[in-house]
Amino acid sequence: MTTYVLRRLLLMLPVAFLVTVGVFLLIHLTPGDPALILLGEDRSPQAIAQIHQQLGLDKPLYVQYVIWLGRIAHGDLGRSITTHQPVGTAIAERLPATVELGLAALFWSLIVAIPLGTIAAVRRGSIADQIATGISVGGVSIPNFFIGIVLIFVLSVTWRLFPFGGYVAFTKDPFENLRHIVLPAIALGTAGTAINMRFTRSSMIEVLNNDYIRTAMAKGASWRRVVFIHALKNALIPVVTIVGLQIGGIIEGAVVTETVFTWPGVGRLAVESIFNRDYTVVQGIVLLAAFSYMVANLLVDLVYGWLDPRISYS
Numbered sequence: 567m568t569t570y571v572l573r574r575l576l577l578m579l580p581v582a583f584l585v586t587v588g589v590f591l592l593i594h595l596t597p598g599d600p601a602l603i604l605l606g607e608d609r610s611p612q613a614i615a616q617i618h619q620q621l622g623l624d625k626p627l628y629v630q631y632v633i634w635l636g637r638i639a640h641g642d643l644g645r646s647i648t649t650h651q652p653v654g655t656a657i658a659e660r661l662p663a664t665v666e667l668g669l670a671a672l673f674w675s676l677i678v679a680i681p682l683g684t685i686a687a688v689r690r691g692s693i694a695d696q697i698a699t700g701i702s703v704g705g706v707s708i709p710n711f712f713i714g715i716v717l718i719f720v721l722s723v724t725w726r727l728f729p730f731g732g733y734v735a736f737t738k739d740p741f742e743n744l745r746h747i748v749l750p751a752i753a754l755g756t757a758g759t760a761i762n763m764r765f766t767r768s769s770m771i772e773v774l775n776n777d778y779i780r781t782a783m784a785k786g787a788s789w790r791r792v793v794f795i796h797a798l799k800n801a802l803i804p805v806v807t808i809v810g811l812q813i814g815g816i817i818e819g820a821v822v823t824e825t826v827f828t829w830p831g832v833g834r835l836a837v838e839s840i841f842n843r844d845y846t847v848v849q850g851i852v853l854l855a856a857f858s859y860m861v862a863n864l865l866v867d868l869v870y871g872w873l874d875p876r877i878s879y880s
């Protein structure tokens with residue numbers, strides 16, 4: 567197991583290098599000049615040239631990349647162009663809120679998707695199956711920002727059950743933290759709920775048709791034991807793959823949701839930095855998102871071995 571993990575980590579190195587190249591080029595080739603944001607009304611050529619010199623933007627692109635990559639190798643993501651705050655510090659301050667929201671959304675998707683997907687598979691063709699199918703199609707089709715707006719209008723503005731935005735730390739007030747996180751977690755986790763439900767259903771249907779399920783039934787095992795002990799564990803293997811991608815995409819998926827609900831996380835920081843042409847912060851956030859995908863994929867491969875003993879990493 568240790569050898570496999572080390573080998574995977576080594577294979578991540580060239581991928582990480584390509585990610586840094588892609589991130590740097592995409593950000594710097596995007597139209598817009600941070601000097602214009604910083605200068606405001608004073609946009610004389612001399613002032614713009616001075617800002618470019620201070621930020622190192624007057625150097626050739628490959629020189630800027632080498633300098634930036636060298637800083638990353640030493641754990642320095644640079645400083646924000648607009649606030650002069652270290653990028654690592656800015657992300658670290660916002661990351662707990664994003665992780666909290668992402669895990670809440672993931673928890674919501676799993677507690678809804680796995681039971682409904684299992685019921686839909688066991689009672690294939692029934693009304694429950696049709697309802698689950700309708701929920702999954704709607705969840706995938708409707709964008710999360712629209713779901714968020716509807717939730718705010720119905721549950722916050724009309725019924726006044728939950729706050730329509732903002733954030734309260736769990737350590738400060740656990741109850742208010744839960745009230746504030748419900749709506750954005752539902753909005754962010756709805757698409758994941760639909761996808762996980764469909765994968766659970768299709769995988770359960772396939773597993774229930776296997777020979778070892780019929781053998782367990784022939785030996786007198788109860789239907790509940792067959793479904794939840796023998797079938798569900800194996801059926802979750804494809805779902806784990808999707809969940810791993812969803813964990814890796816927490817930052818990406820939270821961009822819109824955090825903006826709608828004014829959630830002070832990394833996603834909202836990314837939006838603010840994009841509008842401010844704050845290259846260093848955007849680069850740091852995109853790198854974090856890319857590396858989270860790689861780590862999530864590694865964890866998914868390790869979970870495979872726990873779900874299916876036939877998988878060996880020796």
